[in-house]
């Protein structure tokens with residue numbers, strides 16, 4: 001069992017952190033003291049030179065006066081040496097102090113005393129060598145006392161220096177009195193007084209007292225000055241600490257962009273040290289995007305305008321952009337010497353978070369396209385511009401056909417990838433000024449601005465459909481997708497934005513109802529369809545329970561023998577209000593709502609029962625063909641369902657034909673191959689319905705286990721007059737023959753169509769030429785009338 005040592009490491013960490021903190025503080029204090037001493041020695045050295053100059057000038061004056069007196073100046077060689085040595089000592093000391101002040105600063109206090117003593121000695125030597133002109137030179141002691149009060153903080157020590165000066169003066173007086181140094185006649189002082197003890201004592205006392213008084217006054221004033229200086233310095237330090245510990249970025253800058261001060265947060269955030277900031281022009285730190293605005297703000301503040309909060313972007317040393325928000329203030333000292341202070345806050349993260357939030361709120365996370373909110377905003381802007389410049393705006397509503405199947409059968413990740421690729425392709429079709437948005441599952445909306453003609457919009461819609469027609473490769477799947485596009489126009493379809501979108505939506509549903517994969521403009525007649533759609537949608541759910549569905553049958557006829565090979569089951573909805581509703585109207589609706597599954601199963605069961613019934617009625621066996629919706633085809637339990645219905649009804653698999661549209665198969669060819677193989681193994685007959693419009697190639701077709709290709713009726717309709725349709729029909733027949741597949745043509749209405757198909761070796765036909773779809777009881781009658789051969793009309 002392991003021991004919990006986390007407390008230990010926590011404690012240890014805290015202790016180490018504290019120790020580090022303490023040692024950092026100590027180090028900081030030491031450095032501060034040293035810095036302080038350095039600056040003081042610097043001041044001392046400078047002041048020293050000044051004082052020395054004073055003493056020098058004074059000595060020259062006094063000495064000069066003496067020199068021109070009648071006694072003259074006679075210095076002995078030893079006096080010369082003494083004077084020069086004293087002078088040299090003071091000057092050397094001063095020079096040493098000046099050039100090595102950084103190193104010498106550590107012994108600051110001792111140096112001060114050494115200096116004072118040297119100065120006292122110099123003054124005494126001067127007095128001595130000047131022939132005992134003590135009375136002339138005593139003020140030099142006062143200078144030294146003042147110097148002491150300047151250098152030495154302790155008052156008592158200053159008085160000591162004053163007293164020492166007094167003593168030395170007294171010593172010189174004694175030397176004069178004893179004629180060891182010659183005394184000098186003083187103006188207004190009789191020479192006999194120099195030998196008067198009382199006079200000498202009073203002179204000495206006077207000078208000593210003066211020195212002491214000077215020491216007291218000077219040290220008092222220096223203490224006051226020092227205290228005030230300290231107070232100012234402490235205030236400055238407190239301010240500097242405050243500025244440095246602030247989290248905000250604080251700097252001061254001159255109007256011409258010289259940075260004077262930057263706090264630690266500033267240095268930390270922008271990566272420049274204080275020294276580096278000294279060398280970098282402030283304007284270079286400003287990001288080019290905000291340089292102009294910032295310079296204008298600086299000028300505004302310098303000229304005394306009111307402050308306003310502002311945002312700026314700085315460029316950090318490593319090139320990062322740092323967004324700050326803050327305010328400026330100007331310390332006026334005349335235009336040139338104005339200093340602008342700025343306090344700002346790093347809001348880069350907040351800005352990014354805001355941008356992220358804005359993106360999230362206005363964009364679709366899956367595709368990155370604008371969402372409904374941003375789409376409506378752009379539409380509003382597009383409308384305003386269109387109003388102003390008098391042009392049209394088109395709103396395209398695009399819905400992918402049968403997207404739900406992909407999502408349900410291949411899973412949401414595949415669906416999501418598909419949506420991303422679809423979004424990418426659509427966005428690639430439009431201009432930069434246009435907007436593509438995703439407003440729901442597989443619903444995309446597009447705003448085309450500055451539209452010249454309706455044809456341009458249609459062309460754009462078709463361009464999008466064409467772009468989407470190319471296969472999508474997602475993971476291991478090759479998917480084929482079609483879309484339905486409805487279009488509304490501003491201003492012709494109104495100026496209400498919601499209505500424009502709704503109208504495009506209505507147009508889109510019309511496309512869906514008319515077979516999908518197309519583009520349609522909104523027209524007011526579609527409104528009735530929309531209402532009808534709503535009615536159908538609400539009643540479709542109950543239709544199955546209410547037994548409102550019927551199955552009609554249409555024969556498929558062998559083109560040579562005219563024998564009926566199969567009956568195609570076609571659903572009808574006997575709506576209580578609308579009457580007979582065609583499957584084209586409600587099958588797409590059933591697919592969207594998922595009701596196609598129970599409805600499709602019901603048709604399959606009904607058709608199988610019916611076929612058994614016909615057999616029971618003595619009608620020769622024939623296949624019954626049932627349309628399988630894409631949703632049914634993708635159902636995992638499709639096989640079990642068919643097998644169950646065959647068992648239930650007793651119909652043999654070879655009498656069941658399943659019609660699956662080419663577009664459903666081509667949506668996911670790999671998947672289709674496996675399902676078709678299983679169906680073939682079951683023994684049912686398989687036809688590819690609506691063949692010719694679903695982009696399948698020979699390569700794909702070879703892989704599909706199917707029996708029949710059914711030429712879409714759109715090619716059959718104009719086969720006699722449209723050479724393209726005729727070419728497609730013959731190509732399909734040829735393809736079928738080469739692959740050993742039967743080919744059936746649907747929608748055959750005329751003899752001409754029949755003879756074209758017959759001439760081109762089409763195997764079977766189906767259409768009104770032989771029979772319209774009929775109810776089951778009519779089929780029996782029809783079969784009895786025509787036997788197994790189908791007559792016409």
Ligand SMILES: Nc1nc2c(ncn2[C@@H]2O[C@@H]3COP(=O)(O)O[C@H]4[C@@H](O)[C@H](n5cnc6c(=O)[nH]c(N)nc65)O[C@@H]4COP(=O)(O)O[C@H]3[C@H]2O)c(=O)[nH]1
Nearest residue numbers: 570571582583584587603627628629747748749767768773
């Ligand atoms: N102009 C013209 N039309 C002809 C002619 N001969 C037949 N038709 C119509 O063409 C459609 C052929 O069916 P489809 O292509 O499978 O197209 C069908 C099929 O895709 C779908 N459908 C019908 N019943 C079902 C069903 O039970 N399940 C599923 N999933 N779909 C069904 O609805 C579509 C439309 O069905 P219907 O309205 O019954 O329309 C039928 C039929 O009535 C002709 O000579 N001229």
